[in-house]
Amino acid sequence: MLDKIKDLYTENIQTQISASSLLPERIQSATQKIIDCLLKGNKIIVCAEGRSYINAQLLVANLLNRYELARPSFPSVLLQLDNAVNAVAMSDHTQETFLQRQFNAISQGGDLLVIFYPLDKPNNMLTQVISSASNKKIEVIALTGAESEYIQGFLTEQDIEISVPHTKESRIIENHCFILNAICELIDYQLFSQS
Numbered sequence: 001m002l003d004k005i006k007d008l009y010t011e012n013i014q015t016q017i018s019a020s021s022l023l024p025e026r027i028q029s030a031t032q033k034i035i036d037c038l039l040k041g042n043k044i045i046v047c048a049e050g051r052s053y054i055n056a057q058l059l060v061a062n063l064l065n066r067y068e069l070a071r072p073s074f075p076s077v078l079l080q081l082d083n084a085v086n087a088v089a090m091s092d093h094t095q096e097t098f099l100q101r102q103f104n105a106i107s108q109g110g111d112l113l114v115i116f117y118p119l120d121k122p123n124n125m126l127t128q129v130i131s132s133a134s135n136k137k138i139e140v141i142a143l144t145g146a147e148s149e150y151i152q153g154f155l156t157e158q159d160i161e162i163s164v165p166h167t168k169e170s171r172i173i174e175n176h177c178f179i180l181n182a183i184c185e186l187i188d189y190q191l192f193s194q195s
Helices: 002-022 024-039 050-064 084-092 095-106 124-135 169-193
Strands: 044-047 076-078 112-117 139-144 160-163
Touching (some): 002 169, 024 044, 024 112, 024 139, 024 160, 024 169, 044 050, 044 095, 050 076, 050 169, 112 124, 124 139, 139 169
Parallel strands (some): 044 076, 044 112, 112 139
């Protein structure tokens, strides 16, 4: 078992090393998009499904509460999958349009959508939200994995894809957590530490 633990560390470290050479400019661009959105008084809308939902929750918690610095809350919303309102809504509408309906109700021009999409498989619930964002001229930051051809068909030129260089979901989700923490630290640094 100790060898397996060491292998897991090695796999994670190798993914981080690969990402460190491929992703910094995209992370910088994504961070700047988020900062610009917030400075204009707009909100960050975050969504995910499955195991990636935890990262979506963490991003919203970091934006609403704080990351490391005590600072004002940033307007951010998590498209929800898990409460009584959703249970009622899902009884009236298909699962595929469920998050899309939430997005359409709360989004406005100038907002920004952050979506966690680690595996390259059709997911109509999430792609419906991306399509709605495109229709409303709302830009998207998509955190994906190495195989992301399916979701790329829904992204526009203005959108940013941050593609972790791995195909295993667990390594992708771990790296997404690092990326969202890096983005939150960069936001704090850009807005509050330099003054």
